Amino acid sequence: MKIQYTSMNYIEKVESRLLQEEQVDCPVVHHFSPGVYCREITMPKDSVIIGHKHTTKHLNIISKGSCILVDLDTEEKTYIEAPCTFESEAGVRKVLYIVEECVWTTVHVTEETDLEKIEEQVIDKSEVWLEHNKNKEISIWHGQQ
Numbered sequence: 001m002k003i004q005y006t007s008m009n010y011i012e013k014v015e016s017r018l019l020q021e022e023q024v025d026c027p028v029v030h031h032f033s034p035g036v037y038c039r040e041i042t043m044p045k046d047s048v049i050i051g052h053k054h055t056t057k058h059l060n061i062i063s064k065g066s067c068i069l070v071d072l073d074t075e076e077k078t079y080i081e082a083p084c085t086f087e088s089e090a091g092v093r094k095v096l097y098i099v100e101e102c103v104w105t106t107v108h109v110t111e112e113t114d115l116e117k118i119e120e121q122v123i124d125k126s127e128v129w130l131e132h133n134k135n136k137e138i139s140i141w142h143g144q145q
Contacts, residue, residue: 015050030115031105037118040105043067049096053124054088058108061085065102070095091124 024047031038043049045065066081082103088094096102112118 032113035109035111037108037110037112038105039108040103043096043098043102043104045098045101047098049098051094051096053091053093054106054122055124056090056108056122058088058106058122059085060088061105061107063103063105065098065100067099067102067104068097070097 024044026044026047026049027042029040031040043065062080062082062084064082066079069078069080070076079099088106108118108122110118110121112121
């Protein structure tokens with residue numbers, strides 16, 4: 001079965017709607033080695049995850065679990081089961097349905113160790129996500145006055 005999308009605007013509408021719901025807890029562990037940054041995320045069973053677009057080609061390592069991956073650029077749907085390692089091209093955005101709790105690690109080449117700077121280097125966040133988090137930061141800031 002192939003999932004059809006009419007445009008990237010469709011996924012941004014879905015993203016906007018999903019951001020209105022309570023978000024699932026996806027613990028992240030950061031690993032560093034000379035010239036390499038690895039971001040390991042654990043995603044719970046039965047969750048839907050919309051990833052950010054990455055600006056660089058990078059490795060993906062699925063060390064636990066399984067998921068269905070939808071590549072929004074090619075509209076291809078792929079079942080992935082651990083263990084699995086593959087390369088993603090720059091500019092790809094993915095949607096995942098987590099079949100069984102999944103541990104997914106992205107591997108990025110960088111000398112940087114500051115997480116905010118790494119995000120600026122390797123992630124292209126959607127306008128929908130940026131707007132959602134801007135509003136979230138404003139409400140948190142108002143709550144601290």
